[in-house]
Amino acid sequence: MKVLKGLWIGLWSGLVLGLLLKWIQSVTGEQVYTLLLNIDFVPLMGDIQWSEITEFTFHMIISLIIGIVFVYLAKRRDYTFGQLVLISLLISVPFPFLFFILSELAIRTDVPGATDWGAFLYWVFGHLTYSLLLPILYKIFERKNAVSQ
Template sequence: MTTKHKIISTLYMGIASGILLGLLLKLVEFVSQIRVYTLLLNVDFIPFIGQIEWSEPIEFLFHVIVSICIAYVFIYLAELLHFKKSLLKLWLLSFILCLPTLGLYFILSVSAIKEVPAWNDWLAFTYWTIAHLIYAWVLPLLYLKTIKKEKY
């Protein structure tokens, strides 16, 4: 992948998958009233950043930036490990990269100042997990789409 194509692919994959994850959790929160979307965007516990009252679009932007970073690492590792043609290996890589987000649920729940689900709210954790597994499933599909476009 050329450098220009890698940058475009990273941005595309990170933005698309990040928006999907955010909208999915926003829908879950709207329907269930369980604040998993609020938890996803929450930065109130981070020194300095948490002291500022950010708008929802800015908090969402922070989330998308993290997603872009994950996409970058995914592309880097997929190419390093020569996984380009194996969807199964790409899914495994994506799952491994996204696995820490499941444990992050507990850290974010305990650290949050805003009202978010409790660390032991298993329904909220289930929603969080399903949404992040969907994210991990979509990331390789977007990657395969970007490497197909490179050929044309």
């Protein structure tokens, strides 16, 4: 049940993050969605011209794993909502730094540079939204399970 709940939470959180960054990119022109999906620097995988849906699927796989890890940690004991938010934020500590790493590793030139502070702020906003969705969705699904039992 933990894995299924983690997959569900990872699915919805990942979808929101991807769609939010895609919307931000379409409104502002900041290539944060392109950066999210970019894997051109990954050996072997980067040599292939993937479709947007396939690249988005790679993003979703990572989100599903994060969802499972979050639920596993959340189920260890009866945490308050505030404690769940803290766990989620701790899991999310690497996300802002990924902006700089992914920007520097990117081979393509249509992603934001590591010094593009506007894009960085959008990236952080999107990932903070993702981080806050994990405990919110966890609590929502916990309530649905409690009602249905």
